[in-house]
Amino acid sequence: MTKQYKPWRLTWEIDSALIDSVKKFYSKHENNTFVKIRKKRNIEKQDLNLTKEFLWQTLIICLLTSQQKSGPNSRVSLFCGTKPFPLSLNFCVENLDILEIEAQKVLQNFGGLRRSTIIAEHLKENLQTLIGNNWEILSHIDTESTLKTEKEIELFLVQNIQKQIKGFGPKQSRNFLQILGLTKYEIPLDSRISDWLNKFNFPIKLNAAGLSDPYFYQFISEGIQNLCEKAEIYPCLLDAAIFSSYDKDEWTEENSIF
Known part of the structure; x- marks a missing residue:
């Protein structure tokens, strides 16, 4: 047994x-x-702000802070606090086909932000997923x-x-x-x-x-x-x-x- x-x-x-x-x-x-x-x-x-725009901006903030300092005076905080937001949902949707290229340009031109290439790749993939499943994340x-x-x-x-x-x-x-x-x-x-x-x-x-x-x-x-x-x-x-x-x-x- x-x-x-x-x-x-x-x-x-x-x-x-x-x-x-x-x-x-x-x-x-x-x-x-x-x-x-x-x-x-x-x-x-x-x-609370659960709009698609704010969810998208929050997603970007999280990718940027993954392996980078995010104190109040950091480059990440300065970028994320920029108004209008450089990688707004409207901008990203309009440039979806070339978002990987455009997002990388925006991040690199701002300066002081790490992992711009991989983040740009993730942004395009994630936006395609969100649009493809009709923002299932909200459901x-x-x-x-x-x-x-x-x-x-x-x-x-x-x-x-x-x-x-x-x-x-x-x-x-x-x-x-x-x-x-x-x-x-x-x-x-x-x-x-x-x-x-x-x-x-x-x-x-x-x-x-x-x-x-x-x-x-x-x-x-x-x-x-x-x-x-x-x-x-x-x-x-x-x-x-x-x-x-x-x-x-x-x-x-x-x-x-x-």
Whole structure:
């Protein structure tokens, strides 16, 4: 007879000292402008913009920030804050046949932006997909009410966005939804968050290689959600506090793109 083994089951146990440290850190930064903006949008759901134009701009922001600094005075932030937006949906649709070439020109001419070639390729592929499926991404957002809990809704959206958008991994699919104001629990785990968690003695040491795996990423995400639940802080607000703390609260209503 073959011996039956019970499946592995891992559970998070968060030390009370870590919880207290997180509470103190958040209390120090909760009045930062960046945190207030995040609370207004993601928690209070004020002024959400789910138009095709803003979804497209958000997609571009996420591709640009994938492997590049994105502080308030960075080239990425300056580009994304340019008005009118250089790669508007209208411009990209009108130039769809040659978008790979035109987008690369726009990015290179602006200067200081990395990965312009691959981003331009992704933009053309993604716009073709969005037009081809009649912006199915919007229907996924609309069907969220059929799920039971906010966490289930968010994970459903993350998984579907990641499948649809070329160039999106676990981090940028969450970054996309967070900028849109659709997430409270699922957050993008970038180098800042990893560095901060490691300094705060998070039980598992984090690095970029490990977080590229969606299953490991989700495991760590659950740990952060557990920590935030015990500290009575929404993960998206802790993310905002950490993010802004690295930029010495230089974000304002005007320059915030996240």
